[in-house]
Amino acid sequence: MAKNIYSKPVLFTILAVGTVLVGTLVTTFIPMMTAQMHPKLAGLKPYTALQLAGRDVYQSEGCPFCHTQTVRPLKTEVERYGAYSKAGEFYYDRPFLWGTKRTGPDLAREGGKYPDAWQYAHFKDPRAFSPHSIMPSFGWLQDSKLDPAQVQTHMNVLGFPYTPADIQALADKTRLDALVAYVQTLGTAVTRKAAVTAAVTVKKVHIKNPLAGNHEAAERGERLFEQNCEACHGKKGVGYIGPSLKDKNVFLYVKGNVPDDDYFDIIHNGTREGGVEDGRKEKGGMPSFGETLKKDEIWSLVTYIRSLQGEKEE
Amino acid sequence: MSYQMSDYHYDNQTVRKFIYSSIFWGVLALVAGIWISVLFWAPGLNGPGWLTYGRLRSFHVNVMAFGLVLGALIGIFYYITMRLTKRPLLFPRVARSTVYLFNLAIALGGWGLLMGYTKSLAYNEFEWPASLLIVILWVLIAIVIFGTVIKRKEEQMYISLWYIIATVVTLAVIYVLNNLEVPAGLFKSYSIYAGVNSANVEWWYGHNAVGSELTMATLALFYYFLPKSTGLPIYSHRLSIIAFWSLVFAYLWTGAHHLVYTPIPDWIQTVAIAMSIFLIAPSWGSVVNGFYTVREDWSRMRTHYLTKFFILGITFYGLQTVQGPTQALRVVSSLIHYTDWVVGHVHMGAMGWDALVITGAIYYIIPRIYNTEIYSEKIANTHFWLVLTGQIIYSITMWIAGIQEGAMQKAVNPDGTLKYTWDQIVSxxxxYWQIRTLGGIIFVVGMLFFVYNVFMTARKGNALAASKA
Incomplete structure (x- = not known):
């Protein structure tokens, strides 16, 4: 048989390497040299020492095996989680932690969705919130403290800014504290939908709930309540991490009933410490639902909450 | 130059040690696999630390891929390379040292994963000290294999050697480039790649780790052991040439089909999807070659017990390589990506194609190393039917579960609101997760029959050697 590449191992190997490198260069290493692979959102900040420690915990415990961190630009995903993921959100992620499977829900928009207290309680006992959840309990993460020197090394390697006080503050933090701090950053650099209030911010007139007393709206509101509110406000709004909603004479921990559109505003915008709604000071902790719920859905929730407060339906 | 019998003897010992090592790691990884499948329906059994799902899951995948599969492949590569070059390994002592280095790397990496030391890169989770050992190991293996091939006594390189060479160079390139990281302590590192770029590099690696280890390397075995165990020559040499070059060319373009609808540039996704569809052709080149080889005489499925391992193996490879490209399509991806469907896909390849071909190859090798016959064809047949049944139960339940998950996530009410909460979807x-455990147990019992058969064959061979001495 004539000599061919199959009897010349060195030549054969060179050809094989060349063949392998074509696709490698075109799809991976040439794009890497261009700006399109290194985008950064304007509002994106490097992780703080505590957040980075939490990210390390997130990796160690294999969280990405069950939770993705990328919302696809698909209608129902945006509906379930919020704005789809942007390339510039991940500039400080070495490596990315998008994951490959959703045994649990996506976490790309988890930051600020629930108050810290909810996150702690959920990590310790996931099934208290979702009866069918198969997430392991992570209460044991509270048993080990962070090693500030180690976290400092990590911050140095990544070149993230910190102060000596930041590192000192880690000494009495547990791995669970760090994990909660990290989870609360997820997706926070993305501009949320601008807060649109029911009426104008400086209210002269209150807007009536167009679905007030509507039986169908109350049923729909009940469904939405179970999906979005129950975890914090308890079954049928009896109160848990968030306050009870059963007494119409208490709103934002202050006595006295308020009009329906104040409820609308709080559901739409959430609360933040120091915020004010209809003259009442907010404590913060309520997530905003303006991005995931439509106007009439929020009004349906208000109708349902009113029905919990004993308001009659038609 | 003439070779002493003892040269081959030492080399056979190296082959044997790799096979035994891989069986050891394989049993650990299989047990971990069964256990984590139980955790899906009994989450209360999660313990703290290494007893939690997240750590055992990475142990299962990485010890399976590097301990069981890579270990077996290195040993079998040595075996095939010697036969196809008609000489012992060029550096027998180096080859022997790779067994110890291999076991050290897997032990260190696997222990690290249980301790929570992970890079969080799919199929590349061992932290940097273990990765470094794997790089050194791979360089030594490359030296032994290339050295032996260059100093070969047979001029033409047979198809299996092409695939072995392609596997060695491809794994070297992708493993090194995806492991560029900055150590931040003894068991922690940060990748030099960030964000969307790190995603693109990782899936270029991840897809081709599967492409070289679980595809090219396994094809090297297939092309060698199918003719050997059936006594039939490969149907078409020309077809294997075309299939080889188009496979190694196209594979490297397709990694981004793991990132469909993510924020990486759209054109990279589209190119990956197109090339994934193209990949059906070279994959089926080998499928056709396998089927037409045995078409000469189908009765060998009955008369030569190993034939069915390779023919069913290549059948699942054929199904896998149609299912994979289909999954790459945007419309399919939008339904099944991130669901259990993909878990079913991966396990059809691993349990259907790789496990059948690798165990078939070991059945062929062990009796020849020990100068004896297989201990029991009957046990081998039992093993075959059990792993086949287990794998089919596993894959099909995960496909159903995956479609259901995808459909429930997408379902909306007439008013456009989501129909199901996450809790309802999980419930x-x-x-399906319970049936998956059942399928897994059947598969593992089948694998234990295999392990038993291998050790009894070795015992028989040892006894024979002792009686002759």
Whole structure:
């Protein structure tokens, strides 16, 4: 048989390497040299020492095996989680932690969705919130403290800014504290939908709930309540991490009933410490639902909450 | 130059040690696999630390891929390379040292994963000290294999050697480039790649780790052991040339089909999807070659017990390589990506194609190393039917569960609101996850029959050697 590449191992190997490198260069290493692979959102900040420690915990415990961190630009995903993921959100992620499977829900928009207290309680006992959840309990993460020197090394390697006080503050933090701090950053650099209030911010007139007393709206509101509110406000709004909603004479921990559109505003915008709604000071902790719920859905929730407060339906 | 019998003897010992090592790691990884499948429907059994799902899951995948599969492949590569070059390994002592280095790397990496030391890169989770050992190991293996091939006594390189060479160079390139990281302590590192770029590099690696280890390397075995165990020559040499070059060319373009609808540039996704569809052709080149080889005489499925391992193996490879490209399509990806469907896909390849071909190859090798016959063809047949049944139960339940998950996530009410909460979606999966455990147990019992058969064959061979001495 004539000599061919199959009897010349060195030549054969060179050809094989060349063949392998074509696709490698075109799809991976040439794009890497261009700006399109290194985008950064304007509002994106490097992780703080505590957040980075939490990210390390997130990796160690294999969280990405069950939770993705990328919302696809698909209608129902945006509906379930919020704005789809942007390339510039991940500039400080070495490596990315998008994951490959959703045994649990996506976490790309988890930051600020629930108050810290909810996150702690959920990590310790996931099934208290979702009866069918198969997430392991992570209460044991509270048993080990962070090693500030180690976290400092990590911050140095990544070149993230910190102060000596930041590192000192880690000494009495547990791995669970760090994990909660990290989870609360997820997706926070993305501009949320601008807060649109029911009426104008400086209210002269209150807007009536167009679905007030509507039986169908109350049923729909009940469904939405179970999906979005129950975890914090308890079954049928009896109160848990968030306050009870059963007494119409208490709103934002202050006595006295308020009009329906104040409820609308709080559901739409959430609360933040120091915020004010209809003259009442907010404590913060309520997530905003303006991005995931439509106007009439929020009004349906208000109708349902009113029905919990004993308001009659038609 | 003439070779002493003892040269081959030492080399056979190296082959044997790799096979035994891989069986050891394989049993650990299989047990971990069964256990984590139980955790899906009994989450209360999660313990703290290494007893939690997240750590055992990475142990299962990485020890399976590097301990069981890579270990077996290195040993079998040595075996095939010697036969196809008609000489012992060029550096027998180096080859022997790779067994110890291999076991050290897997032990260190696997222990690290249980301790929570992970890079969080799919199929590349061992932290940097273990990765470094794997790089050194791979360089030594490359030296032994290339050295032996260059100093070969047979001029033409047979198809299997092409695939072995392609596997050695491809794994070297992708493993090194995806492991560029900055150590931040003894068991922690940060990748030099960030964000969307790190995603693109990782899936270029991840897809081709599967492409070289679980595809090219396994094809090297297939092309060698199918003719050997059936006594039939490969149907078409020309077809294997075309299939080889188009496979190694196209594979490297397709990694981004793991990132469909993510924020990486759209054109990279589209190119990956197109090339994934193209990949059906070279994959089926080998499928056709396998089927037409045995078409000469189908009765060998009955008369030569190993034939069915390779023919069913290549059948699942054929199904896998149609299912994979289909999954790459945007419309399919939008339904099944991130669901259990993909888990079913991966396990059809691993349990259907790789496990059958690798165990078939070991059945062929062990009796020849020990100068004896297989201990029991009957046990081998039992093993075959059990792993086949287990794998089919596993894959099919995961496909059903995956479609259900995808459909429930997408379902909306007439008013456009989402129909199901996450809790409802999870609750519907529980029965499928339970059946999956059953399929897994059947598969593992089959694998234990295999292990028993291998050790009894070795014992028989040892007894024979002792009686002759």
């Amino acid at each position: 519907k999966n529980i029965p």
